[in-house]
Amino acid sequence: MHLVVQACILGVLTGGVYALMASGLTLVFGVMRVINVAQGALVILSAYLSWALFTHFQVDPFLSVLIVAPLIFALGVGVQLVFIRSLRSEQAEELSLLITWALALGIEGVLGAVYETTYRATNTSYANSAWTIFGYQVSVVRAYAFGLCVAVLVLLYLLLARTRFGRSVRATVQNPSSALLLGVNADRVRALAFGIGVSTAAAAGAVYGVLYPFNPGSHYDLISRLLSIVVLGGLGSVAGAVAAALMMGVVEAVVAVEISPVWSSFSYFVVLVAILLLRPQGFFGARERTL
Amino acid sequence: MRWITPGGLLRGGGVFGLLAAFPFVERTDWIVNIGVFTLMYAGLATAWNLFSGYTGYISLGQAAFFGIGAYATGITFEHISIGSGYRPFYALPLIGLAVGLVSVPVAWVALRTRAMTFAIVTLMLLFIVQQLAFNLRSITHGSQGVAVPQPTFASNFDRPYYLAMLSVLALAMLICWYVRRSKLGLMLLGIRDDEEKARGLGVRVTGAKLIAWALSVGLTAMIGGIWGYYLFSIYPESAVDPLVMIGAVLMAFLGGKGTLWGPMIGAFVLVPAQQWALTSYGATRLYLIAYAGVFVLVLLLLPRGIVPSLADLVSRRRFRATDRPDVRPTVERVAS
Numbered sequence: 001m002h003l004v005v006q007a008c009i010l011g012v013l014t015g016g017v018y019a020l021m022a023s024g025l026t027l028v029f030g031v032m033r034v035i036n037v038a039q040g041a042l043v044i045l046s047a048y049l050s051w052a053l054f055t056h057f058q059v060d061p062f063l064s065v066l067i068v069a070p071l072i073f074a075l076g077v078g079v080q081l082v083f084i085r086s087l088r089s090e091q092a093e094e095l096s097l098l099i100t101w102a103l104a105l106g107i108e109g110v111l112g113a114v115y116e117t118t119y120r121a122t123n124t125s126y127a128n129s130a131w132t133i134f135g136y137q138v139s140v141v142r143a144y145a146f147g148l149c150v151a152v153l154v155l156l157y158l159l160l161a162r163t164r165f166g167r168s169v170r171a172t173v174q175n176p177s178s179a180l181l182l183g184v185n186a187d188r189v190r191a192l193a194f195g196i197g198v199s200t201a202a203a204a205g206a207v208y209g210v211l212y213p214f215n216p217g218s219h220y221d222l223i224s225r226l227l228s229i230v231v232l233g234g235l236g237s238v239a240g241a242v243a244a245a246l247m248m249g250v251v252e253a254v255v256a257v258e259i260s261p262v263w264s265s266f267s268y269f270v271v272l273v274a275i276l277l278l279r280p281q282g283f284f285g286a287r288e289r290t291l
Numbered sequence: 292m293r294w295i296t297p298g299g300l301l302r303g304g305g306v307f308g309l310l311a312a313f314p315f316v317e318r319t320d321w322i323v324n325i326g327v328f329t330l331m332y333a334g335l336a337t338a339w340n341l342f343s344g345y346t347g348y349i350s351l352g353q354a355a356f357f358g359i360g361a362y363a364t365g366i367t368f369e370h371i372s373i374g375s376g377y378r379p380f381y382a383l384p385l386i387g388l389a390v391g392l393v394s395v396p397v398a399w400v401a402l403r404t405r406a407m408t409f410a411i412v413t414l415m416l417l418f419i420v421q422q423l424a425f426n427l428r429s430i431t432h433g434s435q436g437v438a439v440p441q442p443t444f445a446s447n448f449d450r451p452y453y454l455a456m457l458s459v460l461a462l463a464m465l466i467c468w469y470v471r472r473s474k475l476g477l478m479l480l481g482i483r484d485d486e487e488k489a490r491g492l493g494v495r496v497t498g499a500k501l502i503a504w505a506l507s508v509g510l511t512a513m514i515g516g517i518w519g520y521y522l523f524s525i526y527p528e529s530a531v532d533p534l535v536m537i538g539a540v541l542m543a544f545l546g547g548k549g550t551l552w553g554p555m556i557g558a559f560v561l562v563p564a565q566q567w568a569l570t571s572y573g574a575t576r577l578y579l580i581a582y583a584g585v586f587v588l589v590l591l592l593l594p595r596g597i598v599p600s601l602a603d604l605v606s607r608r609r610f611r612a613t614d615r616p617d618v619r620p621t622v623e624r625v626a627s
Contacts, residue, residue, distance in 0.1 A: 035407055037414075086591055094349045095590050097410055098544070101537055102586035109579030220533060224418040227411045235408060262426050269419045273400060276412065280403040 006136055007253040013142040015249020017204050017211065020149040021222070022229040022241040023156060024200030030173040030236035031193040034084060034096040039201050040223030041104035046072055046205025047214050048111055051122045061122050062144060065206045072202035073195040079103060080194035085187070104219060111216035122209040145207040152203045153242065156196070160238075169193055173236065225265070228272045234282030243283060247271075294472050303468075307461055314450045323449040327521065329562040330456035334514045335539035336546070336554030337463040341470065342507035343540075344548035346500055347483030348405075351536055352413030355420035356508045358531035359390050360515025365437035365525045366430060376442055379520055380455050383513045391509030398504040402497065405486075417533060424527035436526040439519060452521045459517065460555070463510045467551055470503070479503055483549075537586070538565065545589045547596025556597055561585070 025039045049068045053059040059067070083103070087095045130137045160166035171179035172189050180186050208214065229248055233240025248268055256264035275282065310330075314323050335357065343350045363386045364379065401412045424431045431437060444451055470476045478499040481489035490496050519525045538561075539554075546557030568581050593600060 029407070033407070035411060083587065083591070087594070091594065093407060094410065095594055097349070097351075097407065098537070098540065099587060099590050102583040102590070105534075105537070105579050105586070106583035109577065109581075109583060112579065113577060220418070224415060228415055231404075231408055231411055231415075266419075266422055266426065269415060269422070272412075272415060276400055276403055280408070 002135070003257050004254060007257040008250050009136055009138060010142070011250030011253030012246060013139070013146040013249075014211075014253065015246035016146040016149045017207065018225060018229060018249060019242040019245035020152055020200050020204040022226050022233070022245050023153060023238045024197035025226055026230045026233065026236055026241040027156075027169075027200075027238055028194055028197035029230070030238075031169055031197075032084070032096075032190045033093050034194070035100065035227075035235075036194075036197065037097060037101040037223055038079075038103040038107060039198065039226055040219035040221075041107040042072060042076075042198050042201040043205035043208055043222055044214055044216065044219045045107050045111065046202040047122075047209035048115060048120070050206040051120050051209045054122050054124070061124060061206055061210050062148060065148065065203050068206045069199045069202040072205075073199040076195040076198035077191050079198075080191045084194070085190070104223070108216045108219060115216065117215050117217065119213040119215045120209065121213040124210060127210060141207075141210045145211060148207060149204060152200065156200065156238075159196075165189075165192070221265070225268055228268045230282075232272060232275055232282055234284040237282070237284035240282060240284035303464070307457070307464075310457055311454070314447070314453045318447060320447075320449060323447070323453055325563055325566045327449055327453050327456055328566055329558060330453065330460050331514055331518060332539060332542055332562045333555045333558035334456060334460040334463050335511060335535070336542040336558050337460065337467060338507045338510035338514070339539050340543050340548055340550075340554045341463070341467050341510070342500075342503045344543060344550075344554070345470070345476065345479040345483065346503060348402075348500065349410045349540075350413040350504075350507075351410055351540070352401075352416035353507065353511045353539065354533065354536035355417045355531055356390055356394060356511045357515035357518070357535060358420055358424065358527075360386055360512030361519030361525045361530045362424065362431060362437060363390065363512065364516040364519040365439050368439050369437065376444065377451060379442075380451070380517070383455070383459070383516050386516045387509035387513040390512035391505040394508040395501055395505055398501055398508075399497075402500055402504075417531060417536060421527050421531040424531060431527070434527060436524050437519075439523045439525070441523055442520070452517060455517045456514065459510060459513050464551070464555070466506055466510070470506070471551060475499060475502060534582075538582075541586050541589060544596055545593065547598035547600070550596070550598040553596050553598040560597075 021039060021043055025036055028034055028036050046068045049071065050059075050061045050064040053064045053067065054061055083099050084096050087099070124141065126140050129140045131140060131143070132138075158166075160169060168179065168184040168189050171182065171184055172186060172193075176186065179189075212218075225248070229244045230241050232248070233242070233244035248271065251267050251271060252264045255267040313326060317323065317326075335353070339350065339353050342348065342353075364382075367382065367386075368379070397416065401409060401416065404412050425433050427433075442451075470479070478489065478494045478496070481492070481494055482496050482499065486496055515530070519530070522529075539558075542557035542561050543554040544557070545553075545561060546555065547553030564585075565582070568578050
C-alpha cells in the first residue's frame with residue numbers, strides 16, 4: 001500500500017508536467033485543427049536550450065523558462081506564418097499533420113547534428129534531494145516542476161478565461177466563421193495561439209531535462225504519450241487533457257510499481273484502446289465528422 | 292474483362308516488363324540494391340494508397356504491419372525450417388493473409404474514430420507495435436533482434452529480392468486497379484467524399500473500409516517479410532520505423548494520392564535520392580534535415596501530387612486547343 005501511495009504521488013507530479021505539454025497541443029488543435037506532431041520535438045529542443053544555459057551560463061533550469069519560452073513562442077509564430085498558414089487547400093488538416101511531423105524530423109536532425117545522440121541530463125545541485133512527508137518521499141525537483149507547470153496552467157487559464165484575447169480564442173474554437181463575422185482577427189489569433197501552444201512545450205521542456213535524461217530521438221516517446229493524452233481527454237479540450245495527463249501519470253507509476261517498469265509506458269496504449277471502445281470521442285470531446 | 296483498354300494494358304505491361312528486365316541488364320550490386328528499396332517503397336506507398344488514398348482516412352500506422360510481416364518471417368525461420376533460397380518467398384502470401392486477417396479487429400477499433408483522431412490512433416499503433424517488439428522478449432528477443440539465416444544465392448545476390456519486391460508491387464497495382472474500377476472502389480470514394488451521405492445511401496461503410504484496410508495491410512506485411520529476409524536481422528527500431536511510414540506517405544503525396552500510378556511515381560522519384568542521401572549523410576543527422584526539407588517543399592508546392600497536377604495541365608491544354616470560350620475547367624487549388 002505504501003508503495004502504491006508513493007507511486008500515486010510520483011504519478012501526479014509527473015502528470016502535471018505532461019498536462020502542460022498536452023494542454024498546448026490540444027489548444028492548438030482546438031483553434032486551428034492542427035495536430036502539432038512537433039510538440040515532442042519542441043520539448044526536447046527546449047530541454048537542450050535549458051541544458052545549454054545551465055552548463056554554459058549556470059542559469060537555473062527553472063529560471064531559464066523565462067528565456068526559453070519566449071524563444072520558442074517566436075519560433076512557433078514563425079512556423080505558423082511560414083508553413084501552416086500557407087496550407088489553404090481543403091486537405092489543410094492532414095497536410096498540417098505531415099508538415100509538423102517534417103518539422104519534428106528537422107528539429108531532431110539539427111539537434112543530432114549539434115549534440116550527437118549522447119544522452120544529456122541537467123544535473124542541478126538539488127536534483128537528488130527529497131522531502132519526507134508522512135513517511136513518503138517527495139522529490140524536490142519533481143515538486144518544483146509540478147509547481148511550475150501548475151502555475152503556467154493557471155496563467156493559461158486566466159489568459160483564456162479573463163482576457164479579450166482569450167475570448168477571441170474561445171470564439172474561434174467554438175465557431176470560426178461566426179468569430180470572423182464578429183470581427184475577430186482570425187489570422188492573428190491562430191498565429192498567437194500556435195505560439196502559446198508551443199511555448200507550453202517550452203516551459204515543460206525546460207524542466208524536462210531535470211527530470212529525465214534525453215537525446216534528440218526522445219521526442220517519439222514523448223509525442224506518443226502526448227497524443228494518447230489528448231485523444232483520451234478529447235481533442236480540443238484543455239480540461240480533458242489535464243485530467244487525462246494526471247490520470248495517465250498515476251496509472252503509469254502504479255503499473256511500474258505493481259507490474260513492471262518495462263510495461264509502464266504501455267499502460268498508455270491499453271487505456272487508450274479501452275477509451276476508444278467505450279467512448280471514441282474521449283472524456284470531453286465532441287464527435288468528429290468525416291474530412 | 293471489359294475494363295481492360297489496349298492503352299492501359301500497354302502501359303502496365305510496358306512498365307512492369309522494363310522493371311523485370313532491369314536486374315538482368317544492370318548487374319551492379321549497389322544499383323540493384325537501390326532498385327530493391329525503390330520497389331519496396333513503391334509497394335508500401337501503393338498499399339497505403341489503397342486504404343488511405345481511396346477512403347481519405349489518413350493511416351499513419353501501416354509501418355506497424357510492415358514490422359509484423361518482417362517479424363513473422365524471422366520468427367517462422369526460427370521455429371520451423373521453411374527452407375532457404377527461393378522457398379521462403381512462397382510463404383509470403385500466407386503471411387500477408389494472416390496479418391491482414393489479424394489486423395481487422397484492430398482496424399475495427401481504430402475506425403471508431405475519424406479524421407484527425409484516426410490518424411493519431413494509427414500513429415499510436417506504430418508505437419504500440421514497436422514497444423511490443425521491445426518488450427515481448429521471449430518471441431522477438433527485444434532489442435537483440437531476430438536473426439534470419441543468410442540464404443545462398445550464388446551470384447547476383449540482390450536479384451531474387453528485387454524480383455520478389457516487383458511481384459508484390461505488381462500484385463498491389465493489380466489490386467488497386469481492380470478495386471478502383473469495382474463497386475468496392477465506388478463505395479470507398481463515396482466514403483472519402485461524404486461518409487454520412489454514403490451511409491445514408493445504403494453503403495456498408497464499415498465493411499468497405501475493413502476490406503480495403505485488410506488488403507492494404509496484407510500487402511504491407513508481405514513487403515515487410517521480404518525486407519526481413521533481405522536484411523537478415525530484424526530490430527524493433529528498424530522494422531517498425533516511423534521514418535519508413537512517413538517516407539511511404541510522402542511518396543504517395545508527391546505522386547498524387549488516390550491515383551493509380553501516383554504513389555509508384557512518387558517512390559521512383561524520391562527513393563534513389565533518399566538512398567543516395569542515406570549513404571552519403573547517414574552518419575551525421577543531416578540526412579533527417581534533408582528529408583524534412585524535401586517533405587516541406589512537396590507539401591507546400593505540390594500538395595495534390597504530380598499525377599493530378601499533370602492531368603489538370605493536360606486537360607487544360609486540350610480545352611484551349613479545342614477553341615472553346617476560355618473558361619477555366621477546374622479550380623486551381625495548388626497553394627500559392
